[in-house]
Amino acid sequence: MSEILELKNLGFVYGQGTPFEKRAVDNVSLKINKGELVGIIGHTGSGKSTLVQMLNGLIKPTEGEVILDGKSIWAEPKKIRSVRFKVGMVFQYPEYQLFEETVYKDIAFGAINKGLSGDELDRAVRSAAEFTSLKPELLDKSPFDLSGGEKRRAAIAGVIAMQPEILILDEPTAGLDPMGREILLSQIVRYHKEMGNTVLLVSHSMEDIARVADRVIVMNNSKLMMFDTTKEVFARGDELENYGLKVPQITRIMQSLKQRGYDIPDGILTVDEALETLSALLKKEGKIW
Amino acid sequence: MVRDVAFGQYFPGKSIIHRLDPRGKILVFIAFVAIIFCTFNYCSLAVTAAFTAMFLILSKIPFKFYFKSLKVIIFIVIITSVFNLFYGTGDVIWQWGIIKITWNGIHRAVFVTSRIICLILASSCLTFTTSPTELTDAIERLMKPLNVIHFPVHEISMMMSLALRFVPTLLEETDKLMQAQKARGADMETGNIFKRVKALIPILVPLFVSAFRRAYDIATAMECRCYRGGTGRTRMKSLHLSALDVMSFIAMGLVIGGVIVCNIFIPSVI
Amino acid sequence: MNFISVQNVRFSYDDIEETKNPVYAVDGVSLEFEKGGFTAVIGHNGCGKSTLAKHLNAMLLPDSGKVYVDGDDTSDENKTFDIREKVGLVLQNPDNQLVASIVEEDVAFGPENLGVEPAEIRKRVDSALKAVGMYDYRMHAPYKLSGGQKQRIAIAGVLAIEPQCIVLDEPTAMLDPSGRAEVMNTLIKLNREMGITVILITHFMEEAVLADRVVVMDSGKVLTQGTPDEVFSQVELLKKHRLDVPQAAELAFRLKGRGAKIDKIPLTAEDCVNLLGEVLG
Structure with missing residues (x-):
């Protein structure tokens, strides 16, 4: 298996050099293979959100390196924007970022920023909508007229349409009801299987992680505590409990x-x-x- | 980040300034604003500056926060002082083409800069030491007489306090939206002004939508908590003037007196 | 009559006179809520549970049917504020229901609206904050607190009105697991120690398991109700409506289907382990 992403002694300190200095990520080193579905767990404030935001260059690490496809992403700081198309990031409650007149245009926003146009753009948008089970007739509606679950899926489609090599989802099922959670989760699994892309899933739901992840990253107190197969990680239930996590x-x-x-x-x-x-x-x- | 803006924030504390009656603080602040524009020579300027410094020290809030609030307006300060520097009248002491500097211009620049700085420091001191609720509550009470002419005093002060309450929430939301749109490849750092303004649309539209949603929610929440306008409402914290407030009035009076005396006996430099 | 009595309520967000086939968000619901009980109402988004919640404190009035709170009809305009004093409503997003910039000032908002004397407000604010375990944070700014803490402040804000009943509309939907646990522990304490009637709208079945009674709603109607044991042992029915059941219940139910000797469906891990221990011998 070839690796797609490597973190080398990655660290981040908020407000470095000020009295408010606070360490968020401490010396994290790991390798992620192409096509893996990796779960990331840890309680609130464990550093997992900061960690994933460093993977697409939204936050610049204060220590260490993020190596994508064998190249450090900060080698050319001016080209950092191109990294964001390779590493797609879906934030928590992504439905709040919708802004365009139609769902179609909103899904296309990232893809246009990437430089797609014409048929290629159209295909990217439609296939992203298909992956998130948005019916074609919804594409001409205003995103603000969709239901809560549909909005969420449209926002996720907007990131998928950028055709990233790695898709990161931060709590994609937060706030959804059991049925919405179920639907979204199975769509993520389908996307992962059919595209063969690497997916990183941050979640508080251990049941969800247990169901879909190949390997699991466990963060606690800004440090990487475990990175192993899902079976191995959840077999260490007592340890997880110490980190405020439940199996x-x-x-x-x-x-x-x-x-x-x-x-x-x-x-x-x-x-x-x-x-x-x-x-x-x-x-x-x-x-x- | 947007969140770093210190201006308009409140820092809970128990200093002398914190304990002053907010109504008194507002009155002193208004008097101070008036008097600062009546400083025409260095002596009166020194009096007002000393008064500002006294308040800052007594507020027991670390100076770095005051510096932070100054940082926001440093640009305006520089622009206005440069303009004043070049638009002075009287004897020219240095000239290069049409640009000339006069003593009068230098004095003006110094005065404008010091006045703005004092103003910002004093208003920061007011908002740092007075919670938005106290502030709006005080404004509501000070404006109460306007009820007679059917001016909606309570409604306006309620709106102000809600607006202040949501400033940090909306700033945080702006931050999140910026990150989210950047993750979708939005380019907010490069390009000409037109392009940059256009780049704000993906931030502003969701921000407005969410502000409306929040407004709707908060209205529901207020009704659930038996809100029905200002009539028959009581307040947990009743305001009453104390010896401290009287002392702040006396101090203010001394400053006013000092500035007047200086202005009478020392000639104006601007 | 019970403390809250919902009698054959129908409600539509459409204008029922203008629209031909109005969609009823609540479609013929009758429910009784006893004083001092802890009821969980579960169901999918759009099943009508939030609409029902807003009927319990006269935020919404039924198109047909009646809601009585402590004997008062919610559609009687003169009683609206009496009813809201008796039944407090806590909403989903903690950020959007805190009105003041300081915790204690926010908690004081309710009693201030009621015209309570300042000294009495102070007492109520302090005891409400102590009841939710946030007294030490009374001088903090709400936006710096965690989601669970903010939601506890919102609960304190309702408590300070001294209601007999608190209705919570998905209070934990936006919280992380530890925030959810904080809120649940607070609610259990209010119910058991202070005797406050709690009606919890949620879609987390692990929270519903902690209640005395569970009401399951679907498409504006009551699907089933009973004790958690009674409700969650109907694994088939819940699964059919794509609702969650505890994994313990699902496992036992499916083992039973394969012929294992199981009489009572367990809800908690502990009960399940004991049961399986017996079955395996």
């Missing part, structure tokens, strides 16, 4: 059963997995058929 309920249940001496593997992440494991156990004991 999914299902993982906790299966962990407790294991501690009671049942033959159950570590790091069970979904109800489906748990169901199969328990069914197999019960069958062996002859309790179900």
Whole structure:
């Protein structure tokens, strides 16, 4: 697997040299492979938001380097804007950034900034709308007439239309109801599968991360605490609890059963997995058929 | 970042200045603004400057915040002082083409600069030490007599206090919007003025939309908390003048007296 | 009669006289809320739960049907402010419901509107702030606080009116997990220790599990209601309407479907582990 992004001793201090100095990210080094779906977890103030904003050059690191496709993104500070098209960033509550007259124009905004035009632009906009399940007839409406969930998806489409190599989503499901969360999450998974692009997902929902992530970054107190496969990370539930994080309920249940001496593997992440494991156990004991 | 603007912020504290009655503070401030434009010689200017310095020290707010509030207007200060420098009358002491500098011009530049600085420092001192609620509450009480002519005093002061309450929230939102649009490749740093103004649209439109949404929400929240206008309303903090306020009035009186005396006995330099 | 009685309420945001087929946000809902209870109302966005919430303190009036609060009809204009004194409403976005620039001044806003004496306001503000655990922050500016803290201030602002009931319209939707926990702990405390009736509108089922009673709404109607045990054991019904169920309940339900001997569907991890322990033997 080839790596697409590398962080080398990355650090950031807010208000450096002032009395308000505050460290947000401390010496983070890691490598992300092309085509991975990486989850980022950590409680509020752990530094994860600052970390992701350094990946597309919105925040300039005070220490260390961000290496994208083998090149430091700050090698030529004047060209930093081009990095933002390669690393697409969807902020929290992105629906608040919609501003154009039509949904179509809003989705096209970033792509036009990138320099797309004509058929290429049209294709980019329509395929982004398709990935986020926005019906074609919505594209001519004003973004302010959409429902809450549709607005959110239109805003995400605006970043996808820039055709980034890496897509970063900061709490994309915050504030949505269970159905909206479900729909959005499966669209992200579909985008990731079909495009084969790298996706970084920041989330407070451990259930969501457990379901979709290949690997998980755990941040605490501005430091990188863990970076491992999702199974491995959630198998360390006690440690996560120290960082103010909870493992999914299902993982906790299966962990407790294991501690009671049942033959159950570590790091069970979904109800489906748990169901199969328990069914197999019960069958062996002859309790179900 | 936009958030760094110190001007208009409030720093809770318990200093002598914090404890002054906001109504008194406003009156003293108005008198001060009037008197600062009546300084015509260095002696009276020194009196007002000393008075400003006294207030700043007594406010116990770190000076760096005052410097920060000055930083915002430094551009205006430089422009006006340069203009004044070149537009003086009287004996020319230095000339280059049509540009000439006179003693009168230098004096004018010094006076304009000092007056603006004193003004900004004094108003910062007022807003740093008085919470927006206190401030609007005081304005409401001072303007109460206008109720007689059906001037909507309560409504206006309520609007002011809500506006002040939302300044930091909207600044923060502007910051977030700028980051979000930059992430979509918006270019806000380069180009001519026309291009830069156009680049503001993606910030301003969402900002207005959200301001309206917030206004609607806050109106609902206020109704839920039994708001029904100014009639029959009481206030948790009742205002009353104390010895401290009387002392601030006396100090102000001394400054006014001092400036008048200086103006009588010392000739004007501008 | 119960403290709040909702009787066959219908409400549409369309003008029902002008529009041919008005969409009813609340479509024939009847519910009773007892004094001192803790009820959670769950359902999707657009299911009518927020519209219902605004009926409980006369912010909205039914197109047909009646809402009674402590015996008073909410459509009686003379009673509007009495009703809002008895039933406080906390909204979703904590930023947009704080009116003052200092925490204690914000909490004082409600009693000031009621014309309470200054000394009494002071007492109410202090005790409301203590009740939500924010007394130490009384001189802070709200915009510098975390979401959970801001929402607790909003709750204190309603508490200072000394209501008998607090209705909260998705108060945790915009908060992170720790903020959500802060708000939930505060609500449980208000309900258990101060006897305040709590009606919590939410779409987090893990919060609904903590209530005494759960009402599930869908398309403007009440889908089902009962104790959390009764409601969440109907896994099939909830899943059909694409609502969340606790993972513990889902696992037990599906195991039962495969023939495991399970009588009672567990809601918490602990109950589930105990149950599975028994089943596995």
